[in-house]
Amino acid sequence: xxxxxxxxxxxxxxxxxxxxxxxxxxxxxxxxxxxxxxxxxxxxxxxxxxxxxxxxxxxxxxxxxxxxxxxxxxxxxxxxxxxxxxxxxxxxxxxxxxxxxxxxxxxxxxxxxxxxxxxxxxxxxxxxxxxxxxxxxxxxxxxxxxxxxxxxxxxxxxxxxxxxxxxxxxxxxxxxxxxxxxxxxxxxxxxxxxxxxxxxxxxxxxxxxxxxxxxxxxxxxxxxxxxxxxxxxxxxxxxxxxxxxxxxxxxxxxxxxxxxxxxxxxxxxxxxxxxxxxxxxxxxxxxxxxxxxxxxxxxxxxxxxxxxxxxxxxxxxxxxxxxxxxxxxxxxxxxxxxxxxxxxxxxxxxxxxxxxxxxxxxxxxxxxxxxxxxxxxxxxxxxxxxxxxxxxxxxxxxxxxxxxxxxxxxxxxxxxxxxxxxxxxxxxxxxxxxxxxxxxxxxxxxxxxxxxxxxxxxxxxxxxxxxxxxxxxxxxxxxxxxxxx
Amino acid sequence: xxxxxxxxxxxxxxxxxxxxxxxxxxxxxxxxxxxxxxxxxxxxxxxxxxxxxxxxxxxxxxxxxxxxxxxxxxxxxxxxxxxxxxxxxxxxxxxxxxxxxxxxxxxxxxxxxxxxxxxxxxxxxxxxxxxxxxxxxxxxxxxxxxxxxxxxxxxxxxxxxxxxxxxxxxxxxxxxxxxxxxxxxxxxxxxxxxxxxxxxxxxxxxxxxxxxxxxxxxxxxxxxxxxxxxxxxxxxxxxxxxxxxxxxxxxxx
Ligand SMILES: Nc1ncnc2c1ncn2[C@@H]1O[C@H](COP(=O)(O)OP(=O)(O)OP(=O)(O)O)[C@@H](O)[C@H]1O
Ligand SMILES: [Mg+2]
Numbered sequence: 001x002x003x004x005x006x007x008x009x010x011x012x013x014x015x016x017x018x019x020x021x022x023x024x025x026x027x028x029x030x031x032x033x034x035x036x037x038x039x040x041x042x043x044x045x046x047x048x049x050x051x052x053x054x055x056x057x058x059x060x061x062x063x064x065x066x067x068x069x070x071x072x073x074x075x076x077x078x079x080x081x082x083x084x085x086x087x088x089x090x091x092x093x094x095x096x097x098x099x100x101x102x103x104x105x106x107x108x109x110x111x112x113x114x115x116x117x118x119x120x121x122x123x124x125x126x127x128x129x130x131x132x133x134x135x136x137x138x139x140x141x142x143x144x145x146x147x148x149x150x151x152x153x154x155x156x157x158x159x160x161x162x163x164x165x166x167x168x169x170x171x172x173x174x175x176x177x178x179x180x181x182x183x184x185x186x187x188x189x190x191x192x193x194x195x196x197x198x199x200x201x202x203x204x205x206x207x208x209x210x211x212x213x214x215x216x217x218x219x220x221x222x223x224x225x226x227x228x229x230x231x232x233x234x235x236x237x238x239x240x241x242x243x244x245x246x247x248x249x250x251x252x253x254x255x256x257x258x259x260x261x262x263x264x265x266x267x268x269x270x271x272x273x274x275x276x277x278x279x280x281x282x283x284x285x286x287x288x289x290x291x292x293x294x295x296x297x298x299x300x301x302x303x304x305x306x307x308x309x310x311x312x313x314x315x316x317x318x319x320x321x322x323x324x325x326x327x328x329x330x331x332x333x334x335x336x337x338x339x340x341x342x343x344x345x346x347x348x349x350x351x352x353x354x355x356x357x358x359x360x361x362x363x364x365x366x367x368x369x370x371x372x373x374x375x376x377x378x379x380x381x382x383x384x385x386x387x388x389x390x391x392x393x394x395x396x397x398x399x400x401x402x403x404x405x406x407x408x409x410x411x412x413x414x415x416x417x418x419x420x421x422x423x424x425x426x427x428x429x430x431x432x433x434x435x436x437x438x439x440x441x442x443x444x445x446x447x448x449x450x451x452x453x454x455x456x457x458x459x460x461x462x463x464x465x466x467x468x469x470x471x472x473x474x475x476x477x478x479x480x481x482x483x484x485x
Numbered sequence: 486x487x488x489x490x491x492x493x494x495x496x497x498x499x500x501x502x503x504x505x506x507x508x509x510x511x512x513x514x515x516x517x518x519x520x521x522x523x524x525x526x527x528x529x530x531x532x533x534x535x536x537x538x539x540x541x542x543x544x545x546x547x548x549x550x551x552x553x554x555x556x557x558x559x560x561x562x563x564x565x566x567x568x569x570x571x572x573x574x575x576x577x578x579x580x581x582x583x584x585x586x587x588x589x590x591x592x593x594x595x596x597x598x599x600x601x602x603x604x605x606x607x608x609x610x611x612x613x614x615x616x617x618x619x620x621x622x623x624x625x626x627x628x629x630x631x632x633x634x635x636x637x638x639x640x641x642x643x644x645x646x647x648x649x650x651x652x653x654x655x656x657x658x659x660x661x662x663x664x665x666x667x668x669x670x671x672x673x674x675x676x677x678x679x680x681x682x683x684x685x686x687x688x689x690x691x692x693x694x695x696x697x698x699x700x701x702x703x704x705x706x707x708x709x710x711x712x713x714x715x716x717x718x719x720x721x722x723x724x725x726x727x728x729x730x731x732x733x734x735x736x737x738x
Binding site for chain 2: 431432433434436437438439440441442443444445447451452454455456457458459
């Protein structure tokens with residue numbers, strides 16, 4: 001334990017003293033890859049490779065056709081060279097044994113990757129047990145966590161497995177919150193998604209542990225199209241963690257995930273993300289394009305809480321949203337979005353109030369450094385029938401240096417007069433006087449910035465499960481290194 | 486302990502300190518007085534290493550070491566403490582977390598492990614008692630929404646926790662009510678020892694009734710124009726600065 005702790009402290013020190021992206025390396029794992037480009041045939045091949053039922057193939061083909069007619073959106077306040085969608089590899093599955101006897105059997109390249117990420121041996125063992133959908137239990141050290149979940153009737157598996165083993169659930173819910181036609185990227189994802197996670201919490205069950213998934217981009221030129229579907233049945237509760245790191249690349253990597261959450265009556269979903277895709281080098285070359293559609297629906301008395309710490313990607317386009325359909329439903333969005341160097345982010349949330357007495361809270365903290373651009377875009381929509389509804393939004397931006405930018409685009413629509421919407425916004429800078437004050441108390445400039453940034457993000461970091469909060473703090477520190485002074 | 490020799494410093498073209506000479510020995514208490522804008526805070530900032538000010542000449546040594554060579558945090562690690570005239574807010578960071586970080590960084594610089602949380606909390610309780618600080622204060626955010634007096638008390642609390650060798654108190658008395666002044670002054674007195682030294686910058690004799698100085702200096706227009714014993718402060722309180730500054734104006738005209 002103490003050895004492990006020391007290791008992680010050393011690791012932190014090392015990170016603090018090196019400004020290059022720490023997780024920038026690639027893994028040479030033999031992959032089962034199909035040729036570049038997108039066509040109806042490619043969609044069919046993907047579906048066939050996964051041995052999917054006809055309804056799934058039909059779903060994909062319909063999405064593909066819709067996508068062909070759609071245009072890539074350009075209303076976001078970001079500018080980038082649009083990817084050539086014919087230059088992307090749409091299917092690649094790492095060839096790996098699904099279950100290993102010991103770590104010695106693990107692909108040595110994969111082992112090296114884990115080591116570089118500083119993942120402890122215990123965690124590595126758990127990670128190595130599952131091949132594509134890398135799943136681990138962040139709470140108990142016991143390996144029996146799948147059994148524990150099964151005892152409660154919880155299903156937690158890859159979406160591919162769910163399509164095979166629980167087709168009725170997938171068929172019933174897939175695309176109900178984010179229809180394929182919702183937007184350009186969701187259509188693309190619906191046509192070609194390769195994998196992702198599926199989770200079902202039965203009625204009245206409180207998930208006994210945090211569910212967490214690690215995703216990595218592993219194949220050169222491979223777009224990542226993850227699909228996550230999480231269903232919390234009536235009165236159930238779940239906390240889900242999602243975290244990513246990506247290897248360094250020279251060409252831009254496309255990432256277009258779709259996440260759908262369904263919170264039935266009285267259910268409670270907490271969805272936390274730490275996003276650390278490769279942001280590109282200081283000039284912005286080679287970073288990941290992250291175009292994500294995340295949305296949840298809340299039925300009566302249900303609650304969905306999105307928490308995200310976004311430090312990576314060259315371009316981010318992401319608006320985790322809540323549809324508050326049932327009466328008394330609650331939606332929350334807590335976000336820290338960091339941009340540094342040439343990074344661009346256009347992120348925020350949408351809170352759609354449909355039910356009566358629905359409540360939403362938005363706390364968005366942007367941090368811009370270097371020559372980056374951070375944008376908050378949020379929509380609060382209170383429909384006519386959503387009487388006595390409430391929204392509170394707070395959007396803060398912190399600027400480091402004078403070459404970066406930040407913008408806030410709040411859109412508010414209230415269609416009844418018993419509801420109340422409050423919006424607060426601030427822009428601040430880290431003051432030289434704050435840094436000197438810390439210095440005078442023996443706290444060096446790097447540590448002072450980390451401290452001040454942590455204080456600024458406190459309301460959001462407090463929402464994260466403990467271990468994740470620590471990881472998030474580390475990421476904030478790394479991503480802001482050398483950005484002041 | 487502290488030796489300042491012909492120190493000249495300023496901002497851009499504007500020279501604020503025009504040749505300061507001052508020696509402070511261990512165990513001593515020095516008071517610096519002087520009209521507004523004479524350079525008292527600038528002097529304390531330069532000693533603490535604020536890079537806003539450019540040192541144009543002269544030297545500062547601290548226990549024989551060239552202080553001007555060190556970063557502000559290194560000076561702090563060596564035992565230099567400045568109680569700010571205008572303490573700064575660090576939103577979202579609790580007093581306890583800030584002080585913990587501060588002490589850990591200092592210990593790290595000395596090659597020591599962080600203090601166990603239990604010991605740290607015990608020490609905080611003791612010092613809080615010494616300064617009559619109310620419960621609940623540790624979890625407030627650093628200076629955020631603090632009243633003027635609370636900010637000053639917070640400075641002295643940090644001083645008590647860090648146990649510096651040289652403490653410079655820049656107008657710590659202004660903003661304190663009568664009771665708080667006495668409490669803070671008593672606190673400072675209790676922390677005094679033969680190994681450490683205190684420099685108090687003040688406008689009022691009142692503080693010096695509690696913290697009795699060995700030396701009193703008058704800083705005016707970037708220079709120390711007069712030094713004396715504790716009685717000098719009384720004289721200034723009575724007669725104002727005119728009688729000393731006029732002479733200086735003539736001399737430096
Ligand atoms: N950062 C700064 N930028 C510009 N001028 C400055 C700066 N700091 C100090 N000065 C100027 O230097 C002179 C000395 O200021 P300083 O704050 O040291 O005075 P002081 O003796 O502490 O005054 P007070 O008794 O009012 O606290 C003043 O004229 C002030 O305006
Ligand atoms: Mg002053």
